[in-house]
Every structure is written in C-alpha cells, then in structure tokens.
Amino acid sequence: MNEKIEFTKRLRAAMTQAGYAASPSVLEHEFNLRWPGKSISNQAAWGWLNNRSIPMQDKMQVLAEWLKVEPEVLRFGEVVRKSVQSHKQRWATGIGFQERETLEEFLALSAPNRKVVREVIAAFTKAERAN
Numbered sequence: 001m002n003e004k005i006e007f008t009k010r011l012r013a014a015m016t017q018a019g020y021a022a023s024p025s026v027l028e029h030e031f032n033l034r035w036p037g038k039s040i041s042n043q044a045a046w047g048w049l050n051n052r053s054i055p056m057q058d059k060m061q062v063l064a065e066w067l068k069v070e071p072e073v074l075r076f077g078e079v080v081r082k083s084v085q086s087h088k089q090r091w092a093t094g095i096g097f098q099e100r101e102t103l104e105e106f107l108a109l110s111a112p113n114r115k116v117v118r119e120v121i122a123a124f125t126k127a128e129r130a131n
Helices: 003-017 024-034 042-049 057-067 071-076 078-094 097-108 111-130
Strands: none
Touching: 003 024, 003 042, 003 057, 003 071, 024 042, 024 057, 057 071, 071 078, 097 111
C-alpha cells in the first residue's frame, strides 16, 4: 500500500463528497481561506491531489474540519479507524473492575518494578501457550 496514493484517494473523495471539484486550484483556495499560516501554493495542493505528498498534521486538521471528515480517517483511512475502535472496545468491555484496579496499581509502580511485573506476565503467557 502506498500511503500517498491512498491519502490522495481519500482527499479527492472527501472533496467530491463535500461538493467541491477535486482540483488543485479549488483545494488551494479553500484551504488558504481557513489556514491561519502562510498560504500553500498551487504546487503543494497539486502534490496532495496527485500522490506526491501528505500534509503535516496541523494542515491535515484544517482539511478535515473543512471537509467534515475525521482527521485520522483522512490521513489513515477507515480501516485503521475501525481497527483502533475494535481494540478500544476490547479494552472497554473485556476488562472488569478488578482488572482495572490491578492496572491502576501497576501504573503506580516504579519503572523497574513495572518491568518485573511485565516479565512475570510474559512468562505466564508463554507457559500457558505451551500447554
């Protein structure tokens, strides 16, 4: 997967869905209306729309707000967002009060003691997988 190609596809789709032509001049104009810093050039907009570059995070946030899409979806895609949400859901529903309390106690330990606890857990996990 080429990140620049995938980003360009998402940016073009977001512009079209928002009712704008996916052209460098439109992107340059609309972005610069919203960007408080130094204006981007037509070449920069062209690069974003033609697999050449990906804007920095601060510019990504302006694009996302303008196009009404989450910045992480614009940058990384819906698949990544769903994967992260799935992982968060696992933590939200898979951990009970006792586990949360244990994690809080773990986080209160010093770094060397947390390392020892991680090593003990890794050893138990390895032994259980072997069974």
